Amino acid sequence: MRAPALCLTCLAGFAATILPALPSAASEGDEQLSTPRRALELFINSGREGDYQRAARALDLSALPQQQRAAEGARLARRLKLVLDQKLWIDWEGISDEPAGDPADGPDIEVIGAIPLGGTTIPVSLARIDGEAGGQVWKLSGASVSRIPALYEAYGAGWVGDHLPELLIRFRVLEVEAWQWIGLLLALGVAWLLGMGLAWAGLGLADRLARRTAPTWDERLVDVARGPARLFLGVLAFGLLAGLLHLAAPAQRVVDKGCRTLLVVAAAWACLRLVTFLAETLQEALTQGESEGRARGVRTMIVVARRIASVT
Structure with a gap:
C-alpha cells in the first residue's frame, strides 16, 4: 500500500512542477x-x-x-x-x-x-x-x-453573401472565395452572350439601314465591325459583372488589367479590319475605268499600306 501511495505522491509533485510551465489556451x-x-x-x-x-x-x-x-x-x-x-x-x-x-x-x-x-x-x-x-x-x-x-x-456582397453555404465561403484560392470563382465563370458566360446579343441587335439595325441605300460599301462595313464589336461589348459586360462580385483588390486589379488589354485588342482588331476594308474599297474605286498599268500601281501601293498596317 505504501508503494502506490508513494508513486501517487511523486506523480502529483511532478505534475505540479510541469503544469505551470504549460501555457493555457x-x-x-x-x-x-x-x-x-x-x-x-x-x-x-x-x-x-x-x-x-x-x-x-x-x-x-x-x-x-x-x-x-x-x-x-x-x-x-x-x-x-x-x-x-x-x-x-x-x-x-x-x-x-x-x-x-x-x-x-x-x-x-x-x-x-x-x-x-x-x-x-x-x-x-x-x-x-x-x-x-x-x-x-x-x-x-x-x-x-x-x-x-x-x-x-x-x-x-449583400443578401447573397450572407446566405451562401459555408463551403463556398471558407474555400478560397488566390484570395478569391469559391463563390466568387463560380461568379467569374458565370460572368464569363453571360458576358459572351451579351456581347453576341448586343452586337447582333446593334449591327442588325445598322445592316437594315445600310440595305436601304444604293452603295454596297456600307453593308460590307457592318460585316467588318461584327467581330470586334462582339469582343468589345463582351469584355465591357464582363468587367461590369465582375465588379458585382466584390473581389479582393489584387484580384480586381488582375480583372481590370485583363479587360483593358482585351479592349485594346478589340480596338486594334477593328482598326486593322477597317484599314483592310478601306484599302479594298479604294482599290475597287480606282481600278474601275483605269488603265491596266495605273491599276497595277494602285494595287501595289494598297498592298504595301495593308502590310504596314498589319505590322503596326
Missing part, C-alpha cells in the same frame, strides 16, 4: 494579441483560411451580449475581411510590433488606415484593452467594429 491566445501587428496578422491570416471564428478573437466584441459573440463575431469578422480586401491596403511595416504600440497614434491606439464611406472616411484602428485572462491585448477597436455594418452595406 487563453495565454496562447493573448500572446497572439500581444502587439498590434500580431493581432492584425491573426485576423487577416484566419480570414484567408476561412476560419472566421478564430478571426473574431481579434475583434473587440465587448459591446455585444456574451451569448451572441460566437455567431455574431464570426459574421462581423467575415464582413470586415471582405471590406478590407477591397478597400484598404495594409502597410505592414507601419504596424507596430511592440506591446505599447506606436506612440504617434496615441496611447493604446494603433491606426491601420481609413476607408471612404459616403462623403467621409471611416478610420480602422486597433485598441489595447483588458484581456479575458488578465493583462492587456490588442484587438480591432470597438469603434471600428461598430462601423462594420455600414461598411458592409456599402462594399459587401
Whole structure:
C-alpha cells in the first residue's frame, strides 16, 4: 500500500512542477494579441483560411451580449475581411510590433488606415484593452467594429453573401472565395452572350439601314465591325459583372488589367479590319475605268499600306 501511495505522491509533485510551465489556451491566445501587428496578422491570416471564428478573437466584441459573440463575431469578422480586401491596403511595416504600440497614434491606439464611406472616411484602428485572462491585448477597436455594418452595406456582397453555404465561403484560392470563382465563370458566360446579343441587335439595325441605300460599301462595313464589336461589348459586360462580385483588390486589379488589354485588342482588331476594308474599297474605286498599268500601281501601293498596317 505504501508503494502506490508513494508513486501517487511523486506523480502529483511532478505534475505540479510541469503544469505551470504549460501555457493555457487563453495565454496562447493573448500572446497572439500581444502587439498590434500580431493581432492584425491573426485576423487577416484566419480570414484567408476561412476560419472566421478564430478571426473574431481579434475583434473587440465587448459591446455585444456574451451569448451572441460566437455567431455574431464570426459574421462581423467575415464582413470586415471582405471590406478590407477591397478597400484598404495594409502597410505592414507601419504596424507596430511592440506591446505599447506606436506612440504617434496615441496611447493604446494603433491606426491601420481609413476607408471612404459616403462623403467621409471611416478610420480602422486597433485598441489595447483588458484581456479575458488578465493583462492587456490588442484587438480591432470597438469603434471600428461598430462601423462594420455600414461598411458592409456599402462594399459587401449583400443578401447573397450572407446566405451562401459555408463551403463556398471558407474555400478560397488566390484570395478569391469559391463563390466568387463560380461568379467569374458565370460572368464569363453571360458576358459572351451579351456581347453576341448586343452586337447582333446593334449591327442588325445598322445592316437594315445600310440595305436601304444604293452603295454596297456600307453593308460590307457592318460585316467588318461584327467581330470586334462582339469582343468589345463582351469584355465591357464582363468587367461590369465582375465588379458585382466584390473581389479582393489584387484580384480586381488582375480583372481590370485583363479587360483593358482585351479592349485594346478589340480596338486594334477593328482598326486593322477597317484599314483592310478601306484599302479594298479604294482599290475597287480606282481600278474601275483605269488603265491596266495605273491599276497595277494602285494595287501595289494598297498592298504595301495593308502590310504596314498589319505590322503596326
